């Protein structure tokens with residue numbers, strides 16, 4: 235019979251470590267550029283798990299939690315390009331107080347996840363939300379038997395998409411990239427359609443204006459407007475300014 239690893243042994247089997255094996259909530263391996271978070275079973279929502287909340291910074295007795303500060307540090311590494319992995323933890327039967335919450339058990343399996351911050355909550359998402367509004371067939375994204383619903387009806391409305399393209403064309407509004415010009419016939423018609431108003435903030439009765447609310451972006455520019463925070467993407471003007479600033483720096487570097 236194989237030996238069942240405890241949490242420390244499990245984490246160490248991935249070469250990851252932490253500041254303290256008792257109070258740590260997250261772990262890191264700098265060589266493999268991986269960050270590991272435990273995900274509470276009680277915190278699971280559709281297709282995502284809560285890995286950190288701002289309210290966990292202080293305990294019920296108002297003591298600053300060392301695990302929180304370390305978790306924030308580890309999240310910074312994910313922003314710099316480290317990969318996020320989670321393992322599922324099972325709460326003890328009556329977890330009324332997080333201070334005394336005990337890990338009843340955990341799954342000895344890491345899963346690749348994508349970090350997403352919304353308000354004061356950090357989620358580990360099943361789907362890479364680099365392009366949150368480009369998921370065309372959400373029904374295909376399933377996790378076990380649970381359906382992952384990340385988009386509402388209007389955003390995958392092909393008519394709105396078509397109307398946007400017929401008004402704005404298929405050339406990137408950020409950088410001017412033209413897929414047909416670069417890739418010929420093969421690239422013709424390819425473009426991402428970005429929703430200027432973040433999908434999560436739009437109510438049920440909101441009607442989309444394909445001219446005002448949608449804009450064609452190449453995947454690079456699209457990833458850049460969403461980078462960092464799903465609830466407040468950059469505006470297209472802000473993105474263009476970044477491109478102009480970077481160009482200007484390059485020119486001054488070349489001529490110096």
Ligand SMILES: [Zn+2]
Nearest residue numbers: 406409452455
């Ligand atoms: Zn672009």
Ligand SMILES: [Zn+2]
Nearest residue numbers: 366367428429
């Ligand atoms: Zn977008």
